Amino acid sequence: MPERARARAEADRMKILVERGEPFLIPGGETGCLLIHGFPGAPEEMRWLGNHLGRQGFTALGIRLFGHATHPKDLIRARKQDWMADVEDGYHILRGACERVILVGLSLGGALALTMASRLPVAGVVAMAAPYRLPSLAERLRPILPALSLVWRYRVPTEPSDWQDKEAEALNVHYPVQPVRAIAEVHDLIACMRASLPQIQAPALLIYSKGDGAVPFEQGNIILEQVGSERKELVLLEHSGHNLPRDAEREQVFDLVAGFARHVEEGTA
Amino acid sequence: MSRLMPGAEPFYLPSGPVGCLLTHGFTASPQEVRELGEHLADQGHSVLGVRLAGHGTRLEDMARSRWQDWMASVEDGYHWLRGTCETIFAMGLSTGGVLSLLLSRTQELAGVVSMATPIELPPLPAVRLLAPFLRPLGLLFPSYPKGPPDWYEPQAGAARVAYDAYPLRAVPEFALLARRFERALPEIHVPVLLIHSRQDGFIPPSHPERILAHLGSSEKQLAWVDGSNHIITCDAARQQVFALASAFVQRQLKNSPGPQ
Numbered sequence: 001m002p003e004r005a006r007a008r009a010e011a012d013r014m015k016i017l018v019e020r021g022e023p024f025l026i027p028g029g030e031t032g033c034l035l036i037h038g039f040p041g042a043p044e045e046m047r048w049l050g051n052h053l054g055r056q057g058f059t060a061l062g063i064r065l066f067g068h069a070t071h072p073k074d075l076i077r078a079r080k081q082d083w084m085a086d087v088e089d090g091y092h093i094l095r096g097a098c099e100r101v102i103l104v105g106l107s108l109g110g111a112l113a114l115t116m117a118s119r120l121p122v123a124g125v126v127a128m129a130a131p132y133r134l135p136s137l138a139e140r141l142r143p144i145l146p147a148l149s150l151v152w153r154y155r156v157p158t159e160p161s162d163w164q165d166k167e168a169e170a171l172n173v174h175y176p177v178q179p180v181r182a183i184a185e186v187h188d189l190i191a192c193m194r195a196s197l198p199q200i201q202a203p204a205l206l207i208y209s210k211g212d213g214a215v216p217f218e219q220g221n222i223i224l225e226q227v228g229s230e231r232k233e234l235v236l237l238e239h240s241g242h243n244l245p246r247d248a249e250r251e252q253v254f255d256l257v258a259g260f261a262r263h264v265e266e267g268t269a
Numbered sequence: 270m271s272r273l274m275p276g277a278e279p280f281y282l283p284s285g286p287v288g289c290l291l292t293h294g295f296t297a298s299p300q301e302v303r304e305l306g307e308h309l310a311d312q313g314h315s316v317l318g319v320r321l322a323g324h325g326t327r328l329e330d331m332a333r334s335r336w337q338d339w340m341a342s343v344e345d346g347y348h349w350l351r352g353t354c355e356t357i358f359a360m361g362l363s364t365g366g367v368l369s370l371l372l373s374r375t376q377e378l379a380g381v382v383s384m385a386t387p388i389e390l391p392p393l394p395a396v397r398l399l400a401p402f403l404r405p406l407g408l409l410f411p412s413y414p415k416g417p418p419d420w421y422e423p424q425a426g427a428a429r430v431a432y433d434a435y436p437l438r439a440v441p442e443f444a445l446l447a448r449r450f451e452r453a454l455p456e457i458h459v460p461v462l463l464i465h466s467r468q469d470g471f472i473p474p475s476h477p478e479r480i481l482a483h484l485g486s487s488e489k490q491l492a493w494v495d496g497s498n499h500i501i502t503c504d505a506a507r508q509q510v511f512a513l514a515s516a517f518v519q520r521q522l523k524n525s526p527g528p529q
Contacts, residue, residue, distance in 0.1 A: 014371060014449075015344070016337050016341040017345075017348075022348040023348050025348075025350070025351075025353065027352060061349070066322060066338070074337065081330065082330065085320075085330075088271060088272060088273050089278075089320055092279050092281075093279055095281075096282055097283045
């Protein structure tokens with residue numbers, strides 16, 4: 001029925017989130033993991049990790065950062081405070097089901113996890129491939145990025161892929177472009193994170209990879225040094241590209257995060 | 270140091286396999302529907318109250334937000350609640366009612382409770398007159414003060430967590446949303462309960478009556494309450510509203526052939 005097909009087509013246009021762009025909640029125990037994806041990614045990046053944590057008896061909440069998993073133009077309007085508020089939202093939702101919350105993030109999500117770990121009463125924090133700073137060109141261009149964004153809206157990444165698992169790469173959900181305006185916000189959020197590091201008290205786990213083509217793993221050492229927590233650890237993977245919870249060594253990442261969550265739960269982290 | 274206004278936090282009250290997704294209104298916060306949520310949780314339902322993007326933080330955040338962001342916030346809440354619930358009802362106040370009804374077009378819902386819901390911009394002469402110019406005006410005058418609060422229960426008004434002004438740029442966003450809403454009404458088929466106060470000083474009775482007339486649902490009802498202004502989930506008649514909403518859920522669950 002063409003009439004019905006037309007109605008269905010219009011209904012589909014009304015769905016704002018892209019296919020497989022949905023956030024998720026996997027119920028489990030009293031320890032909740034708040035999973036924060038990267039830039040310009042989607043909750044899907046964290047879903048396999050969430051499934052694993054659910055199987056291990058943890059509650060997992062995958063949030064969607066403002067401007068992500070809808071349309072790249074929405075990300076142009078995003079500011080770092082929107083993303084910080086998104087993490088706060090997730091914290092309050094998760095606290096409805098859990099006694100304690102661990103923030104777990106990838107890349108920008110990792111920087112957000114560290115930033116918010118200094119602002120929220122969390123039981124632990126895991127940052128995967130979190131940047132300490134942007135590449136020097138982006139750092140230098142920061143003051144003019146908002147103006148530049150008026151004429152150059154989207155940057156098309158030209159870096160060669162660092163994925164080891166090509167099948168997983170094909171399944172990943174992210175925008176094919178980076179809004180230039182949003183890069184300025186990523187920059188500012190990372191600056192916020194640097195200022196927050198000494199104030200973090202919760203146990204911290206950092207995971208980086210030597211194969212990461214986006215964030216050099218040496219940046220993890222600087223973060224490790226500056227995190228205020230007494231209990232802190234950095235684990236270095238060998239081969240994975242930037243997307244640690246999806247790429248080749250993901251099983252190792254799952255075990256590391258679940259093991260950390262177990263220690264936090266038992267008070268032995 | 271929190272970005273959220275104190276009391277504006279979204280909330281999750283997990284319980285049974287029946288979920289209620291609660292959405293607040295324009296310039297407000299989850300606080301507006303929290304007591305309704307607690308009432309539904311007492312009935313054994315799981316409840317999730319979302320925070321619409323740009324709300325419950327600072328006015329300038331809302332000025333940057335678009336109606337698509339608000340719709341996306343509701344979709345987010347739906348997917349979270351789906352993680353634990355087989356059956357989901359959407360309930361919303363005012364703009365939240367518009368978003369809840371629109372959600373039924375893209376997601377499976379057992380029913381919608383739409384409270385104090387407008388079908389278009391409220392009939393304020395200034396708003397109607399200026400409507401075509403609100404976007405440019407928003408650049409010059411980012412915010413427009415709200416009138417004096419008018420509550421049947423002033424303490425409920427005092428406890429309110431919301432912006433004390435309208436971000437002018439967001440008003441035409443509501444108008445765009447409302448236009449889509451009006452077009453979509455005949456294609457909405459989910460069971461609907463509309464609740465409106467006879468003394469709503471903001472959205473006149475003609476709005477829910479028009480919604481009721483145009484809804485495609487075979488099961489639709491408009492219930493009136495007395496002794497409240499627009500914010501019927503908080504004002505004096507809120508217990509009437511809570512009772513109507515939970516009775517609607519019970520009725521739908523009894524009628525549905527599925528589990529429960």
